[in-house]
Amino acid sequence: MTYKHKIQYYETDKQGVTHHSNYIRIMEETRIFFMEEIGCGYERMEEVGIVSPVMNVNCDYKRPTTFPDIVEVELSVLELSKLKTRFGYKMTVGDKVVCTASSLHCFLDLNGRPVALEDRFPEFYKILVEMQQNAK
Amino acid sequence: MTYKHKIQYYETDKQGVTHHSNYIRIMEETRIFFMEEIGCGYERMEEVGIVSPVMNVNCDYKRPTTFPDIVEVELSVLELSKLKTRFGYKMTVGDKVVCTASSLHCFLDLNGRPVALEDRFPEFYKILVEMQQNAK
Amino acid sequence: MTYKHKIQYYETDKQGVTHHSNYIRIMEETRIFFMEEIGCGYERMEEVGIVSPVMNVNCDYKRPTTFPDIVEVELSVLELSKLKTRFGYKMTVGDKVVCTASSLHCFLDLNGRPVALEDRFPEFYKILVEMQQNAK
Amino acid sequence: MTYKHKIQYYETDKQGVTHHSNYIRIMEETRIFFMEEIGCGYERMEEVGIVSPVMNVNCDYKRPTTFPDIVEVELSVLELSKLKTRFGYKMTVGDKVVCTASSLHCFLDLNGRPVALEDRFPEFYKILVEMQQNAK
Numbered sequence: 001m002t003y004k005h006k007i008q009y010y011e012t013d014k015q016g017v018t019h020h021s022n023y024i025r026i027m028e029e030t031r032i033f034f035m036e037e038i039g040c041g042y043e044r045m046e047e048v049g050i051v052s053p054v055m056n057v058n059c060d061y062k063r064p065t066t067f068p069d070i071v072e073v074e075l076s077v078l079e080l081s082k083l084k085t086r087f088g089y090k091m092t093v094g095d096k097v098v099c100t101a102s103s104l105h106c107f108l109d110l111n112g113r114p115v116a117l118e119d120r121f122p123e124f125y126k127i128l129v130e131m132q133q134n135a136k
Numbered sequence: 137m138t139y140k141h142k143i144q145y146y147e148t149d150k151q152g153v154t155h156h157s158n159y160i161r162i163m164e165e166t167r168i169f170f171m172e173e174i175g176c177g178y179e180r181m182e183e184v185g186i187v188s189p190v191m192n193v194n195c196d197y198k199r200p201t202t203f204p205d206i207v208e209v210e211l212s213v214l215e216l217s218k219l220k221t222r223f224g225y226k227m228t229v230g231d232k233v234v235c236t237a238s239s240l241h242c243f244l245d246l247n248g249r250p251v252a253l254e255d256r257f258p259e260f261y262k263i264l265v266e267m268q269q270n271a272k
Numbered sequence: 273m274t275y276k277h278k279i280q281y282y283e284t285d286k287q288g289v290t291h292h293s294n295y296i297r298i299m300e301e302t303r304i305f306f307m308e309e310i311g312c313g314y315e316r317m318e319e320v321g322i323v324s325p326v327m328n329v330n331c332d333y334k335r336p337t338t339f340p341d342i343v344e345v346e347l348s349v350l351e352l353s354k355l356k357t358r359f360g361y362k363m364t365v366g367d368k369v370v371c372t373a374s375s376l377h378c379f380l381d382l383n384g385r386p387v388a389l390e391d392r393f394p395e396f397y398k399i400l401v402e403m404q405q406n407a408k
Numbered sequence: 409m410t411y412k413h414k415i416q417y418y419e420t421d422k423q424g425v426t427h428h429s430n431y432i433r434i435m436e437e438t439r440i441f442f443m444e445e446i447g448c449g450y451e452r453m454e455e456v457g458i459v460s461p462v463m464n465v466n467c468d469y470k471r472p473t474t475f476p477d478i479v480e481v482e483l484s485v486l487e488l489s490k491l492k493t494r495f496g497y498k499m500t501v502g503d504k505v506v507c508t509a510s511s512l513h514c515f516l517d518l519n520g521r522p523v524a525l526e527d528r529f530p531e532f533y534k535i536l537v538e539m540q541q542n543a544k
Contacts, residue, residue, distance in 0.1 A: 009304065010157055010297050012150035014203060019146045020462045021436070024429040025282050032281065032340070042340050054428045058466045067150060068304070068314050145440065146433050156326045157296040161418050164293070168417065168476070178476050190292045194330045204440070204450050282427045286420035286475060293418055339422060 001037055003030040003073045007065055017064035023099050024057055027089050030073045031103075040124045048121045049110050055084070056104040063098045071098065077131040078102055082116045085128055088135070137173055139166040139209045143201055153200035159235050160193055163225050166209045167239075176260045184257045185246050191220070192240040199234045207234065213267040214238055218252045221264055224271070273309055275302040275345045279337055289336035295371050296329055299361050302345045303375075312396045320393045321382050327356070328376040335370045343370065349403040350374055354388045357400055360407070409445055411438040411481045415473055425472035431507050432465055435497050438481045439511075448532045456529050457518050463492070464512040471506045479506065485539040486510055490524045493536055496543070 005026045013019040035041050045051070065071055071091050079086035084106050091099040107117045118125045141162045149155040171177050181187070201207055208228050215222035220242050227235040243253045254261045277298045285291040307313050317323070337343055344364050351358035356378050363371040379389045390397045413434045421427040443449050453459070473479055480500050487494035492514050499507040515525045526533045 008297070008301055009149060010155045010300060013145060014148035014150070014152045015459070015461075016150045020465065021146055021429055021432040024432055025280070028282060028429070029280055036340075051423070053423075053472075054469055056466070056468050057428065058464070060464050061462055064461075068308075144433070144437055146436060151323070151325075156329065157293055157300070160293040160296055161416070164418060165416055172476075187287070189287075189336075190333055192330070192332050193292065194328070196328050197326055200325075204444075281421060282429055284422035285417060286422070286424045288422045291418045 001034055001075060003033045003075070005029060005071045005073065007067045007069045007071060009067045012067050015064075017066050018069075020059070020061055023059055023061070023091070023101060026071060026073060026091070027057065027059075027087075027101055027103055030075050030089060031087065034075050035124075038124070038127050040121070040127070045121075050107055050115060050117075050121055051110070052105040052107050054103055055106055057101065058103075059099060059101040061099055063093075063096055065093055065098050069093045075131075076135045077128050078135065079104075080128050080132045082118060083107060083114050085117070137170055137211060139169040139211070141165055141207045141209065143203045143205045143207060145203045148203050151200075153202050154205075156195070156197055159195055159197070159227070159237060162207060162209060162227070163193065163195075163223075163237055163239055166211050166225060167223065170211050174260070174263050176257070176263070181257075186243055186251060186253075186257055187246070188241040188243050190239055191242055193237065194239075195235060195237040197235055199229075199232055201229055201234050205229045211267075212271045213264050214271065215240075216264050216268045218254060219243060219250050221253070273306055273347060275305040275347070277301055277343045277345065279339045279341045279343060281339045284339050287336075289338050290341075292331070292333055295331055295333070295363070295373065298343060298345060298363070299329065299331075299359075299373055299375055302347050302361060303359065306347050307396075310396070310399050312393070312399070317393075322379055322387060322389075322393055323382070324377040324379050326375055327378055329373065330375075331371065331373040333371055335365075335368055337365055337370050341365045347403075348407045349400050350407065351376075352400050352404045354390060355379060355386050357389070409442055409483060411441040411483070413437060413479045413481065415475045415477045415479060417475045420475050423472075425474050426477075428467070428469055431467055431469070431499070431509065434479060434481060434499070435465065435467075435495075435509055435511055438483050438497060439495065442483050446532070446535050448529070448535070453529075458515055458523060458525075458529055459518070460513040460515050462511055463514055465509065466511075467507060467509040469507055471501075471504055473501055473506050477501045483539075484543045485536050486543065487512075488536050488540045490526060491515060491522050493525070 011022045074090045076088040078088040086104045089101040107115050109115050147154050147158045210226045212224040214224040222240045225237040243251050245251050283290050283294045346362045348360040350360040358376045361373040379387050381387050419430045482498045484496040486496040494512045497509040515523050517523050
């Protein structure tokens with residue numbers, strides 16, 4: 001599953017390259033795209049009553065990108081436990097890796113209490129398990 | 137009342153100048169600063185139960201700015217009626233005008249119904265009246 | 273020619289709606305999309321040696337949008353002279369108009385001197401003329 | 409040395425909190441503030457002919473913040489070698505830690521070649537050495 005983000009003019013800075021903060025936003029776009037593709041998009045999350053705040057981001061900048069590059073992002077599942085998951089991101093422009101990153105998420109109900117994803121949202125958990133196995 | 141905004145590196149674009157969308161954000165910062173200075177800040181607005189969405193923005197870009205410029209913004213009241221007000225913004229760097237702009241706002245209660253500012257928030261209305269007279 | 277922008281989570285604010293500054297960015301995305309569609313994209317502009325800075329933006333907010341809305345933008349040419357053009361933007365979500373806007377641009381060579389678009393970039397000028405006639 | 413960043417309305421998202429991408433920008437603001445405070449600001453960097461791109465960011469989100477919080481950031485030097493340095497950031501609102509983060513930077517000349525900071529910019533290097541010792 002590959003997400004494509006086109007670098008916009010307003011995402012560049014006076015160095016002539018994409019400002020490094022924007023990769024964090026591309027990561028979020030990628031998660032949202034992925035969730036929608038697997039049928040677990042925003043509306044489904046709301047029905048289930050789960051939010052998954054970001055607990056950590058880690059981002060290695062390998063090569064600069066700039067407008068009007070198309071960044072392709074491959075999402076993977078690096079870690080998965082009852083209460084948390086870590087997604088991995090590999091971003092490329094053409095055949096060059098430009099950025100690798102990860103983000104850690106917990107799962108909370110609408111009162112802010114941790115929930116076990118496997119119980120609360122099994123269809124999503126199952127897909128994450130498969131993705132984690134593929135990543136190995 | 138003058139608000140100072142320091143242009144940040146991430147606000148520039150690959151042309152080497154402040155991206156034009158950021159002036160709209162500087163306008164919001166200026167309004168917030170002004171409201172706080174006159175004792176009608178966010179918490180007071182919440183107590184009163186008023187929101188003032190932006191209905192229109194108009195922005196004339198006169199000269200480019202860039203990191204690490206300090207933009208000074210003078211706020212004025214261009215129009216004032218029972219239900220709406222238009223703020224004016226004059227932005228300068230040193231003695232050069234870099235941008236002039238305006239924004240139109242209505243006043244709504246928390247159910248989204250228009251409210252007469254004079255009745256609902258007289259202390260704020262009075263200051264706007266004075267500012268409009270000064271602007272003439 | 274319709275451009276589609278998907279509202280991202282990071283474009284919303286604590287009011288629960290798309291922050292008004294982001295529409296200015298959607299306008300830029302739309303221009304870039306349009307220029308590429310007609311074969312006058314960034315690389316062609318660079319070959320020709322033209323930049324077209326934004327001199328003014330004007331934006332009427334009609335209805336709020338939010339994540340994950342898809343905003344469709346129709347671009348038109350409102351004004352066209354030797355040295356300037358004004359684009360119009362009609363943004364809709366489904367059958368509702370959410371925002372109408374315009375932006376004024378001049379054309380400069382790489383030394384910052386005004387250029388007559390008709391002479392310097394006739395293929396682009398011709399398309400703008402046609403679009404302006406269609407808009408009437 | 410403490411940098412203060414006021415959370416702006418446009419930095420919040422529909423969850424009602426500061427969007428997590430903005431902390432990366434606050435980190436940049438803090439570095440710029442620090443460099444200026446010690447007399448090694450942007451102009452001095454340009455004279456010396458050094459740029460220091462971000463190679464990695466790592467950010468732990470501890471508690472949400474929102475408009476109009478004031479985030480106080482303490483900068484520290486976590487690692488220092490001839491060619492790289494890692495800054496640490498401790499962000500607090502009142503007496504609560506809201507975010508801890510770090511960023512890794514190399515030093516390049518204007519042709520993109522690595523430079524030894526100690527040789528090229530000794531006044532800055534000396535301060536980093538002192539800060540690293542204080543951090544222990």
